Amino acid sequence: xxxxxxxxxxxxxxxxxxxxxxxxxxxxxxxxxxxxxxxxxxxxxxxxxxxxxxxxxxxxxxxxxxxxxxxxxxxxxxxxxxxxxxxxxxxxxxxxxxxxxxxxxxxxxxxxxxxxxxxxxxxxxxxxxxxxxxxxxxxxxxxxxxxxxxxxxxxxxxxxxxxxxxxxxxxxxxxxxxxxxxxxxxxxxxxxxxxxxxxxxxxxxxxxxxxxxxxxxxxxxxxxxxxxxxxxxxxxxxxxxxxxxxxxxxxxxxxxxxxxxxxxxxxxxxxxxxxxxxxxxxxxxxxxxxxxxxxxxxxxxxxxxxxxxxxxxxxxxxxxxxxxxxxxxxxxxxxxxxxxxxxxxxxxxxxxxxxxxxxxxxxxxxxxxxxxxxxxxxxxxxxxxxxxxxxxxxxxxxxxxxxxxxxxxxxxxxxxxxxxxxxxxxxxxxxxxxxxxxxxxxxxxxxxxxxxxxxxxxxxxxxxxxxxxxxxxxxxxxxxxxxxxxxxxxxxxx
Amino acid sequence: xxxxxxxxxxxxxxxxxxxxxxxxxxxxxxxxxxxxxxxxxxxxxxxxxxxxxxxxxxxxxxxxxxxxxxxxxxxxxxxxxxxxxxxxxxxxxxxxxxxxxxxxxxxxxxxxxxxxxxxxxxxxxxxxxxxxxxxxxxxxxxxxxxxxxxxxxxxxxxxxxxxxxxxxxxxxxxxxxxxxxxxxxxxxxxxxxxxxxxxxxxxxxxxxxxxxxxxxxxxxxxxxxxxxxxxxxxxxxxxxxxxxxxxxxxxxxxxxxxxxxxxxxxxxxxxxxxxxxxxxxxxxxxxxxxxxxxxxxxxxxxxxxxxxxxxxxxxx
Numbered sequence: 041x042x043x044x045x046x047x048x049x050x051x052x053x054x055x056x057x058x059x060x061x062x063x064x065x066x067x068x069x070x071x072x073x074x075x076x077x078x079x080x081x082x083x084x085x086x087x088x089x090x091x092x093x094x095x096x097x098x099x100x101x102x103x104x105x106x107x108x109x110x111x112x113x114x115x116x117x118x119x120x121x122x123x124x125x126x127x128x129x130x131x132x133x134x135x136x137x138x139x140x141x142x143x144x145x146x147x148x149x150x151x152x153x154x155x156x157x158x159x160x161x162x163x164x165x166x167x168x169x170x171x172x173x174x175x176x177x178x179x180x181x182x183x184x185x186x187x188x189x190x191x192x193x194x195x196x197x198x199x200x201x202x203x204x205x206x207x208x209x210x211x212x213x214x215x216x217x218x219x220x221x222x223x224x225x226x227x228x229x230x231x232x233x234x235x236x237x238x239x240x241x242x243x244x245x246x247x248x249x250x251x252x253x254x255x256x257x258x259x260x261x262x263x264x265x266x267x268x269x270x271x272x273x274x275x276x277x278x279x280x281x282x283x284x285x286x287x288x289x290x291x292x293x294x295x296x297x298x299x300x301x302x303x304x305x306x307x308x309x310x311x312x313x314x315x316x317x318x319x320x321x322x323x324x325x326x327x328x329x330x331x332x333x334x335x336x337x338x339x340x341x342x343x344x345x346x347x348x349x350x351x352x353x354x355x356x357x358x359x360x361x362x363x364x365x366x367x368x369x370x371x372x373x374x375x376x377x378x379x380x381x382x383x384x385x386x387x388x389x390x391x392x393x394x395x396x397x398x399x400x401x402x403x404x405x406x407x408x409x410x411x412x413x414x415x416x417x418x419x420x421x422x423x424x425x426x427x428x429x430x431x432x433x434x435x436x437x438x439x440x441x442x443x444x445x446x447x448x449x450x451x452x453x454x455x456x457x458x459x460x461x462x463x464x465x466x467x468x469x470x471x472x473x474x475x476x477x478x479x480x481x482x483x484x485x486x487x488x489x490x491x492x493x494x495x496x497x498x499x500x501x502x503x504x505x506x507x508x509x510x511x512x513x514x515x516x517x518x519x520x521x522x523x524x525x526x527x528x529x530x531x532x533x534x
Numbered sequence: 535x536x537x538x539x540x541x542x543x544x545x546x547x548x549x550x551x552x553x554x555x556x557x558x559x560x561x562x563x564x565x566x567x568x569x570x571x572x573x574x575x576x577x578x579x580x581x582x583x584x585x586x587x588x589x590x591x592x593x594x595x596x597x598x599x600x601x602x603x604x605x606x607x608x609x610x611x612x613x614x615x616x617x618x619x620x621x622x623x624x625x626x627x628x629x630x631x632x633x634x635x636x637x638x639x640x641x642x643x644x645x646x647x648x649x650x651x652x653x654x655x656x657x658x659x660x661x662x663x664x665x666x667x668x669x670x671x672x673x674x675x676x677x678x679x680x681x682x683x684x685x686x687x688x689x690x691x692x693x694x695x696x697x698x699x700x701x702x703x704x705x706x707x708x709x710x711x712x713x714x715x716x717x718x719x720x721x722x723x724x725x726x727x728x729x730x731x732x733x734x735x736x737x738x739x740x741x742x743x744x745x746x747x748x749x750x751x752x753x754x755x756x757x758x759x760x761x762x763x764x765x766x767x768x769x770x771x772x773x774x775x776x777x778x779x780x781x782x783x784x785x786x787x788x789x790x791x792x793x794x795x796x797x798x799x800x801x802x803x804x805x806x807x808x809x810x811x812x813x814x815x816x817x818x819x820x821x822x823x824x825x826x827x828x829x830x831x832x833x834x835x836x837x838x839x840x841x842x843x844x845x846x847x848x849x850x
Binding site: 387 | 567576577579604605606607608609611612637640641644651656686694695714716717718719720722723725726729730731732740745749828
């Protein structure tokens with residue numbers, strides 16, 4: 041395994057490959073940096089463009105885009121106080137005040153270094169734990185998968201940022217969209233109206249590109265850019281070794297939070313940065329310093345959100361269950377590239393497995409070099425005029441959607457989802473539960489129906505099989521907790 | 535000076551013209567310049583790989599350019615619609631296998647082989663009956679006997695709505711319905727169920743079977759076809775063991791009814807060339823497949839018979 045990892049590292053370092061990796065990382069970085077765009081959108085756009093590439097190359101590029109996208113959010117968070125992605129919300133708390141005091145270079149540099157450290161720590165966790173979880177996952181049958189995915193769906197709704205009811209509606213909408221077309225197992229056509237194009241159901245690419253990509257173009261047109269006229273001059277001293285040393289414990293704690301949250305489906309980086317920030321503040325002797333431009337806050341937030349990447353990849357690789365919106369698209373991309381996420385990945389495709397690790401490591405390093413190297417230049421990206429960027433991106437989206445299955449129908453579908461996505465966000469619905477409902481719904485349905493076949497309709501097997509019973513207990517606990525949360529909500533309103 | 539250049543230019547043009555003519559003579563003339571080979575499977579799978587190999591061969595032997603177009607939506611129905619509604623000049627052909635018969639029988643597509651003109655078959659991919667290496671049975675007969683003695687105890691995983699379901703039903707009918715036939719998803723998912731002890735029997739492609747028997751985790755009981763597969767000549771067939779189950783995947787090329795006859799005969803010529811093309815056979819072996827050439831004169835009756843076989847084991 042380790043020699044494969046090294047071979048892949050060397051392969052990724054070949055100039056031509058490295059150049060493409062650079063572009064991939066940069067593309068993710070730019071979209072991550074621009075407010076309104078996201079890592080999820082970057083992956084959705086790049087995914088169809090990698091179809092014709094060799095499997096390992098395509099996967100390396102997708103990983104590069106993903107990591108670039110998650111990291112990019114720090115730039116606008118620091119300079120504009122607008123998080124480029126939700127995973128950089130906590131970064132605005134201290135990085136923006138620090139930059140306002142004239143230490144923009146220190147603020148950006150700190151965020152960049154913390155990102156790299158968080159990424160590397162989570163990669164180590166991923167490498168260390170993935171084989172163990174895989175070995176365990178081979179034993180899981182349809183009963184266990186049904187309960188696991190049910191737990192994941194409920195967790196998604198339960199933890200979805202903000203409104204519980206709106207999260208539930210979005211998740212159900214996602215599951216409904218997924219149920220269009222032939223049902224799993226018996227192949228009954230659902231919601232198709234007898235139209236062949238609809239019988240085929242909704243595939244991932246048009247849904248993703250529409251919801252996360254084209255919808256942002258619509259909202260970009262309807263609400264003008266915020267960045268224009270902002271101060272983007274980066275000055276002041278850089279980071280000091282002393283600060284870095286003082287924050288090692290902080291980064292370890294934040295990365296641990298990041299990995300832990302990343303593993304849970306539905307939240308990922310968007311919650312981990314806030315939690316890690318809170319934990320850092322709590323454990324400080326002088327919590328009042330936080331929020332005034334304290335580097336500790338930046339170290340916490342940015343190491344946590346990048347650490348979530350490794351966390352989210354863990355269940356994705358070993359169980360085939362995505363942790364957040366971005367990994368939900370990644371899983372689609374992996375499958376299209378012939379990589380079958382699941383417990384056998386280690387045995388059957390160790391080369392691709394080590395490629396994921398290698399691409400993760402290289403992307404993190406390349407990112408750090410690019411970011412530190414262009415620390416004064418890169419923030420100018422925020423000034424990109426939307427009238428140039430939006431048409432370009434829209435073109436990529438239309439081409440990419442068509443290419444994914446060579447159907448014009450998908451392009452119309454994508455544009456329809458763009459409008460849906462725009463409206464949903466407009467009315468305060470979060471899109472992550474929708475996409476996870478879309479992915480997890482069918483996993484649950486298929487495995488539930490399979491489980492019923494395996495045990496010939498005997499529901500008791502869900503309780504008598506120990507692992508399934510554990511997951512079921514977890515589901516019940518979650519339901520109680522969420523009902524309790526609802527009651528609390530009602531009481532606070534009354 | 536000008537004249538000289540002109541003359542030189544003419545000479546070059548003539549030379550190229552002659553070279554072109556020679557090449558054209560060697561290459562089979564196809565009625566259109568570019569051909570889309572529509573495959574209702576995602577890129578990267580076994581069917582797609584076989585289609586891409588055929589496209590390479592087509593480009594080697596004809597003066598036209600063939601590209602593979604993947605259209606996996608709906609498990610084939612969209613791709614069939616694309617081809618049937620498309621041009622009949624030979625510009626669009628269809629590539630798949632018996633999964634289309636199953637889909638039609640289960641009502642997942644209104645189209646069947648009757649809507650197409652079948653041009654030929656290119657290759658075969660055999661399925662092998664696999665059980666865990668420590669199972670108490672070593673032949674298909676022993677497996678069937680065990681199942682009969684322990685009704686509904688053995689779980690046989692297939693993909694419902696696919697050809698593996700028909701194969702499982704065929705074996706199950708030989709065992710008086712004593713297997714528990716369940717859906718286990720794609721090949722990769724079924725192997726996980728088999729290795730994790732959640733299932734007892736599955737039938738998988740030769741390449742898969744070779745990998746896992748080689749690793750010592752599974753054993754192969756029978757190849758589900760009439761003659762021995764050249765890739766695994768030591769493995770007994772179902773037929774040898776007294777079970778008349780001959781169901782490999784035969785990769786089939788079809789076209790919309792009313793296709794230009796010139797295109798049909800050009801494809802026939804390509805298929806004839808493939809009969810003794812070593813490169814074709816070697817590349818197929820890497821995919822776990824072996825050549826199985828049928829041209830347009832026999833392909834039509836072949837798919838009709840194939841549909842009949844599947845029909846016996848698939849009921850809605």
